[in-house]
Amino acid sequence: MKIIPAQEFEMKRESDYGTPEQNAAVKEIIQAVRREGDAALLRYTEQHDKIKLIAGSLRVQESELQAAYDQVEPSFVNAIRAAAERIRSYHQRQKRNSWMDLQPDGSILGQIIRPLQRVGVYVPGGKAAYPSSVLMNVIPAQVAGVPEIVMVTPPATGGTEGINPYILVAAAEAGVTEMYRVGGAQAIAALAYGTDSIAPVDKICGPGNIYVALAKREVYGAVNIDSIAGPSEIVVLADDTAEPSYVAADLLSQAEHDEMASAVLVTPSRQLAEAVAVEVERQLELLPRRDIARASIDSYGAAVVTASLDEAISIVNRLAPEHLEIMTQDPMEIMGSIENAGAIFLGPYSSEPVGDYFAGPNHIIPTNGTARFSSPVDLDDFIKKSSMIYYSKEALLRDGETIMELARREGFEGHARAIAIRLEQEQASQTGGNDHEL
Amino acid sequence: MKIIPAQEFEMKRESDYGTPEQNAAVKEIIQAVRREGDAALLRYTEQHDKIKLIAGSLRVQESELQAAYDQVEPSFVNAIRAAAERIRSYHQRQKRNSWMDLQPDGSILGQIIRPLQRVGVYVPGGKAAYPSSVLMNVIPAQVAGVPEIVMVTPPATGGTEGINPYILVAAAEAGVTEMYRVGGAQAIAALAYGTDSIAPVDKICGPGNIYVALAKREVYGAVNIDSIAGPSEIVVLADDTAEPSYVAADLLSQAEHDEMASAVLVTPSRQLAEAVAVEVERQLELLPRRDIARASIDSYGAAVVTASLDEAISIVNRLAPEHLEIMTQDPMEIMGSIENAGAIFLGPYSSEPVGDYFAGPNHIIPTNGTARFSSPVDLDDFIKKSSMIYYSKEALLRDGETIMELARREGFEGHARAIAIRLEQEQASQTGGNDHEL
Known part of the structure; x- marks a missing residue:
């Protein structure tokens, strides 16, 4: 791993918007699904997944779910349950209530918070099928109260209709209410626009290949989507109290994700940087995914040596990393100076995989520096808010003239008259009322 | 206004993604600003606004702000202050705190909530310069604690460098900290990428013409943006207890916005529908903006007659309108059945302009049916969240094996080893420790 001084460091980051051909293919698939519904889903599944499904067989049956539970190890079920419980418990802390403010004038202002009605979660197949990612996408929706997931x-x-049993078990444990065996851009189109088998959803979440990502961008507006993640990133902020072998292991756990993942140490200690570089080399050779990790470390990895801890902190804030580990003398004190980071891991035992799998906070975290303005997935991603205004007669009589002045200033006489017609009527009925009383 | 039965009604909605020429022009402007900075801002301002600014004069000076206060009526300043106070007070209710959960095992999990650092607000010039819109964009950012707005x-x-004094006063009252005289796609580019005069921001908000909207889409990713609004909409849900002249006035206050605004009455009462249609005709003729309102009512307006109040509610939920007024016998009871609506106005005195200008909730509300999955602007739009994990040694020793099982199941041996290296070290030091004690 290269050791470089702070002033020479710039983080390399990649975004993939697809080739024109990929974009065109995705548009065509979406149009076909909108036009032909299930028939298009079956045709693309045969084309891309080489599986000929019969009509009506898209939905995964209860019996298949039972079979999946029989296939996986009991220790896996226990591990998923333990992780799900911790994730659920963390996300429950984010629950928010609707509220109302009753005013002395009899008016009521409020904010109503409701779960989304129906959410779709995309789960990749093959080697990228990660049970932990199912938990992290589904549990916040379930805790938010989304009734249909x-x-x-x-x-x-290759000829079997089956779905990875670990995915099925994770989905059931997380609280998925319907499962369909369809992937790719065609699955995204079905979630967005609906077919005979699959009713449309309000929001689509979950990672996927470039076709899935492009399809999500394309249907955005008709439905909501989560953000589209770039390659995963870790920045470790450490001083000479850090254990080099821990730092190296954590950098490598990010680097093994893919060739474009980035793993960066930022430290005022050249000695630590050198020790970590040695450890990275040593540990790298022992990893099954060493080719991937090597490519990542060579292209996107660095040990950045700063003049001071303050400079290291300011680099972290500029990078706004997805994952930040702080392994220093007093990590809590440094945390207060961290402006931009998606998830912050403090101290020697908070290795990033603790958060990837188990601790409770979500592992879907803003990449590519977007932690400057966005946040990890949480309950807020699965609710919608309505504001609520009940204005009393008293309040309108008091504020009407002011509202009319503001409306007329903007040239909206019709707005002013919607107020005026009420004020006039009230004056008339008050006069009328007085007449009656005479 | 046409009166139609529920089964024949479909809401017409428009989205504008610009012509290929407009998209190309916007891309060119953004590239020029990135390349040339202030020079490009001055050039485009001369081209589009016909004003030759001198270098260094982009920023609005304190003296101009003072002059603006001298130009506007004192009653306007008072009205803006009263509105700002109510809007501020409503948004303050949305404040959220960071939190931490201390676990019995010594671990700490938490969520840190911070304001964005720097936000840009676009305010259109000319006839579309609305002081109320300045308040609604700026105050939530200011209440959220954004230091730079x-x-x-x-x-x-046409030759003057001046800015509408009502806009300047509204901006100062709302809490803007810097003001620049530049508009169009070039202003969006400057906010996203920065120039010598204007430092880049984390998020761009505010309405604008099609060039501004396209530029916001284009820079999204480099910065965050608010959603891009479609034409404004009102749905009035009413029964025969509603006052037809109020309903008509409220429909027209929406219709006068622009030709594509939509104003729809949904009611089980044919009698009300007919009375409202008559009132719309009567009031329409008296409006200064009657040509716009007429076009809107003819193309996008309707009085929809349903078989029942329940059917009316289900139509509202399907439409997910930006603004919903409920004028029925018991509006609070109906509110509980409303799943999808951006802002809900209850009862005869809660005319939409009350919320547009004054009541407190934000008037920037999801259009085009997106209230199904999105929400009015609020404090959440101006914060970022970081999750925080401090895992204790005890917790890692307890959970390490489970975390490793989950990581290995996904093929991430490097993740497992980041845990394993810590468990091994602890075991070694415990053995070492025990040796010492012997």
């Missing part, structure tokens, strides 16, 4: 995932390539 | 707005066309 739909999973779509491609059937295993 | 930057307004950009085009200088008045």
